[in-house]
Amino acid sequence: MASIRDVAERAQVAVSTVSAALNGTRPVAAGTRRRVEQAAAELGYRPSPLARGLQGGRTRILALLFPAPRGGFGLTQMQFVTGAAETARELGHHLLLSAEHADPIEELRHLTGLGLVDGVLLMEVGLADERVEFLLEAGIPFSMIGRTRDPGRVDHADIDFAATAREAVAHVAGLGHRKLAFFELPADRHAAGYGPAVRAGAEFAGAARAAGIGYVAGFRPGSPEEGGQAFERLVTAHPDVTALAVMGDRAAVGVLAAVAARGWRIPGDLTLLLVSSSSRVAEMFHPRLTTLEPPSAELGGLAVRMLIDRLDGDGPPARKLLPCRLVVGDSSAPPRRRKEAGA
């Protein structure tokens, strides 16, 4: 562990000059700078984040606050983390994983009061999130994966549900379907103010209307059982529905089982879309479901990038919305003839 003093000695300059030369914080003669840089390279010198942070500068450590697995963590969340970690690494930063326990605010106060981290990354952000308020008030730099209801001043990267819904609707409409149903996330997610739960439904409704196709919603199955029941109610009440978009893996399992139990086949009798789930999950199904896969890793990386940009200098708040990627599987097909004829 070569220190800045070693570099200074080898380059025959003062310690402060080394700092200036390496950080470009003050003008340094070209020759001197070269000598310093060479000495640093030869010694394999790397400044200590500890000392840097202590002095009042930055530690180059970012904290990713992640909620304790309540309903259990999915692949999507996992990919936020890996994406964030990789981008942080690329940008010369470290990522601290901070497990959120009972009281997130206390946790945040704890974490930021230490002076260990330069900024915070929030995920699983609610429409109204107390953590956001706290961070804003405390003046701690942060960015979000997801967003609050009104994220005006805050950097964030989130799924573009409007574009996602448009793409999904275009897909089924292009196949010839005239009526689409949508199963939302379970009610407790809505109650918790979970952004995707609320936004997806609204955007799908809007997209269907804009595309001029029929739309049925109001189902919020949370388990396989509820998924199956919701499907039964759906086909009873709306026998003309030929395409169904489901949000939530567990509900989709139930739907698939109910479809099979009814003697229907996918995609012959029903086109099924899995919304906002990893394609890795989609291929667990049989047939492989057409999926709208959230760009989780990208979002995680984006959020890191935004946070670092904010730390470096402050421009206007950055916002980036990325649509889900449509991965066409074996569950998409034109609607069955019977219905067309009946219409």
Add this chain to the structure above:
Amino acid sequence: MASIRDVAERAQVAVSTVSAALNGTRPVAAGTRRRVEQAAAELGYRPSPLARGLQGGRTRILALLFPAPRGGFGLTQMQFVTGAAETARELGHHLLLSAEHADPIEELRHLTGLGLVDGVLLMEVGLADERVEFLLEAGIPFSMIGRTRDPGRVDHADIDFAATAREAVAHVAGLGHRKLAFFELPADRHAAGYGPAVRAGAEFAGAARAAGIGYVAGFRPGSPEEGGQAFERLVTAHPDVTALAVMGDRAAVGVLAAVAARGWRIPGDLTLLLVSSSSRVAEMFHPRLTTLEPPSAELGGLAVRMLIDRLDGDGPPARKLLPCRLVVGDSSAPPRRRKEAGA
């Protein structure tokens, strides 16, 4: 951010006395200690990890090295991370997530050379792992989730495949099955020296022999397609097999499809076990598969605990093997009569 000086002033003692009182590193009079503790509490004082680390002590930061998602990261790996993060938190430590890129050794050198972390957590450990050698040689404290072929001197927490295999075999034998087949992880995982890939096969063979039931192996399907093909070959070559344990979600998907294609039912015609997969994944299947679920979160936590113990003082190397938990689903049943009669 109250500093130790503030505490010292308020308690009317020297800075060094505060340090001694709070850390118990030197005897301090009971009254003084009380005063110091009270002052610290009133000020909400918390020592700076930065300053601590700089001084030469510990930073209380642990690094979790996690490999870039090659085959894609599963829920199991995710749970290592969450388990580790939570335990670290409980034990007053921080967890740094370090994404491993192309050259893991370089990454390690990079990370540890900074003096930022006290120790390292390794996951996805191979039978012969270069990272282990490096850390051992460099004298850097570490522990493993998983283990090398000969982990003698190194702290580690891993799955107890022997016990897991015994339990799985006991389960199917208890149901009345007389012949068990086992689908291993794909060949590339074996080639990479991935511990679970190698150990599981050996232990299942041993357990079946010990239990006196038939055993068929040699299949290493990596994809749903290969899973289906393996199943076809299996039933052709060994029609008397009534129970099958599969390792790997993707292969299981294919098996399930092939079973259905053949007109068989689960569990009526075949008892199917999913080995070493999250029960969260198991319930994606229909029917819900009986699973041997690895205690991932516990293992992650255990590894953290071991590392911290090692940091605190050195006892003999700790090793902890935990069996997978048997979660009985709807894919377990006594063997079909037809075969019994035929035998």
Add this chain to the structure above:
DNA sequence: AGCCCCCGTCGAAACGTTTCGCACAACGTA
């Protein structure tokens, strides 16, 4: 009663950085 020893406390140095005021030389200008 005097001496010694130990308990308890203090002050200073050190860890590796950055920052800030200052000094010094060379240069152009008055």
Add this chain to the structure above:
DNA sequence: TACGTTGTGCGAAACGTTTCGACGGGGGCT
């Protein structure tokens, strides 16, 4: 020629902690 102005470089202080040598006083032993 003398003076301000740049352009460079230096040294010291500060960040918050731990550690270690030193010091003072009170009690026990002779």
